[in-house]
Amino acid sequence: MDEGLDAGELEARRQESGLADVLEDLTRGLDSVIADGDNILVVADAEGRVLWRSGSSRVLHRADRLGFVEGAGWGENSVGTNAIGTALMSGRAVQVFSAEHFVRSHHSWTCAGAPIRDPRSGTLLGVVDVSGPAATIHPTTVALVDVVAKLAESQLRDHHRRSLDQLRSVAAPMLARLGGPALAVDNDGWVAALDAVTPRSRLTLPRQTAPGRTWLHSLGECDLEPLPGGWLVRVAEGATASSATVIDLDLRDSRNPSFTVSGATGQWTLQPSPRHAEILALLAHHPEGCSAAQMSAHLFGVTDRTITVRAEMSRLRKHLGGLLAANPYRFTDGVTVRVEGRPSVGGTR
DNA sequence: CCCGTGATAGTGGTCGAGTC
DNA sequence: GACTCGACCACTATCACGGG
Numbered sequence: 001m002d003e004g005l006d007a008g009e010l011e012a013r014r015q016e017s018g019l020a021d022v023l024e025d026l027t028r029g030l031d032s033v034i035a036d037g038d039n040i041l042v043v044a045d046a047e048g049r050v051l052w053r054s055g056s057s058r059v060l061h062r063a064d065r066l067g068f069v070e071g072a073g074w075g076e077n078s079v080g081t082n083a084i085g086t087a088l089m090s091g092r093a094v095q096v097f098s099a100e101h102f103v104r105s106h107h108s109w110t111c112a113g114a115p116i117r118d119p120r121s122g123t124l125l126g127v128v129d130v131s132g133p134a135a136t137i138h139p140t141t142v143a144l145v146d147v148v149a150k151l152a153e154s155q156l157r158d159h160h161r162r163s164l165d166q167l168r169s170v171a172a173p174m175l176a177r178l179g180g181p182a183l184a185v186d187n188d189g190w191v192a193a194l195d196a197v198t199p200r201s202r203l204t205l206p207r208q209t210a211p212g213r214t215w216l217h218s219l220g221e222c223d224l225e226p227l228p229g230g231w232l233v234r235v236a237e238g239a240t241a242s243s244a245t246v247i248d249l250d251l252r253d254s255r256n257p258s259f260t261v262s263g264a265t266g267q268w269t270l271q272p273s274p275r276h277a278e279i280l281a282l283l284a285h286h287p288e289g290c291s292a293a294q295m296s297a298h299l300f301g302v303t304d305r306t307i308t309v310r311a312e313m314s315r316l317r318k319h320l321g322g323l324l325a326a327n328p329y330r331f332t333d334g335v336t337v338r339v340e341g342r343p344s345v346g347g348t349r
Numbered sequence: 350c351c352c353g354t355g356a357t358a359g360t361g362g363t364c365g366a367g368t369c
Numbered sequence: 370g371a372c373t374c375g376a377c378c379a380c381t382a383t384c385a386c387g388g389g
Contacts, residue, residue: 275375292357312376313358329358 010051010071017045018118018125021159022152023052026128029148033141039132042068044084046124048075059132066106068131079103083113087127091115093146097134110134112142114149118156128152160190167192167230170268174232181235184227192230203233210332211245211323226261226323228268247323247331249280251341261323275299276316279309284337289330 014020026043034041040055040063050072053060063069076085080102086094093114101107113129128149130141164186171184171193181196189203203216213236216222221236225245248260259280260269282290282298290298292309299309313329325332 013045013049014051017051018156019043019045019051019116019152022116022155025152025155026148027054029151030128030130030145033130033144039130040068042084042129042131043126044074044088044129045126046088047073048078048084048088048127049073050084051126062133063131066109079106082106083111083131084127084129087113087115087129088124091124093142093149095139095142108134112145114142114146116149116152125156163229164190164192167227170227171230171232178234183233184230185233186230197235205231210325211335245323245335247284247335247337249277249284249337249339251277251281251339275312279312279316280337281339283324283329283331284339287330287337289325292329295329 019026023043027041030041033039034055037056038059040053040059042050042053044050050068050070053063053068053070055063068074073079074082074084076082076089079085081096082101082103083094083096086096093112095110095112097110101109101111109131110133111129111131113127115127116125117123118125128145130145167184167186175182175184175193175195178195183194183197183203184192185203185205186192187205189205191201191203197219203219205216211224211226213221213223216233219233219235223234223236225232225234246262248258248262250258250260258269259277278299279295282295286294292313295309309329313324316324323332323335324330331337
């Protein structure tokens with residue numbers, strides 16, 4: 001077994017694992033097994049690293065003595081045969097009885113583990129495991145653990161479906177107006193809606209997705225337009241020029257600035273905060289782009305607030321995705337920006 | 350060509366002010 | 370008092386560039 005992680009590394013692993021969203025479901029599903037105080041519930045990532053564990057202080061103390069702690073690696077290459085590592089290697093639910101453990105000090109324990117897969121890609125996300133002293137684990141525990149893992153996969157599927165539903169609600173009117181072959185996909189290429197295109201669940205998008213014309217492996221020449229949370233993909237017809245994306249930034253009402261993105265197929269509107277509206281107006285007035293220091297000078301009157309500028313740009317990018325480019329910060333090439341009114345905020349806090 | 354260094358950028362977390 | 374949102378900080382990643 002390898003050394004554990006520090007708190008920061010552990011938290012980063014938890015976030016990267018994709019399992020944080022389903023931790024509550026796993027805990028609730030296995031509550032009856034760990035409620036008697038003899039067993040411990042463990043969730044590990046795809047490398048067998050323990051991300052979370054829960055149980056009574058008595059059994060947690062026993063687990064501590066085995067090094068079965070948060071941050072520790074329990075893959076097969078670290079501790080040999082055990083439920084976490086073996087479930088990861090075999091890709092199915094397993095139960096490892098006392099002396100089946102590779103490490104002799106683990107022979108007093110029995111563990112049941114089941115893999116959790118990303119329902120979108122099938123890749124392993126991690127393992128849910130119930131472990132305890134050998135005499136306390138019931139033979140059916142492995143079946144229960146497997147069912148709870150399947151439940152977690154179902155919850156992940158629901159999360160993804162909800163995000164696609166949101167995208168579909170925005171894209172559906174545009175697809176209806178368009179009439180030609182087109183799809184609405186999320187930023188990973190998962191299809192939320194399509195029209196006049198062979199049904200499919202996913203598109204392979206370029207690594208650097210940007211508005212305008214691009215070549216997609218399965219569709220050929222396509223025009224991409226940004227949507228909130230994804231892209232509108234229109235299959236290009238012949239040599240038709242790609243339509244420009246036009247952005248209207250309306251600052252006339254200082255309390256309710258608006259940001260409308262228009263393409264050939266329709267439009268969508270965001271209401272940015274006053275600070276974000278100010279940043280967008282600044283970028284609109286500097287089509288050649290601004291460095292973080294230049295933006296700091298414009299926004300705060302000093303050049304050293306670059307970290308704040310970057311943080312705000314990072315948040316803006318979550319809303320506007322491919323409409324913003326960096327190095328220097330600017331609107332993506334091919335995007336036309338029109339501004340009405342003047343921003344209302346400015347200066348330092 | 351490799352490595353070290355500095356500049357720049359991205360992102361998560363925290364704090365505080367404002368609002369209901 | 371709870372909640373939201375803006376501002377800021379800390380840390381990490383990436384890239385360019387110069388020196389050995």
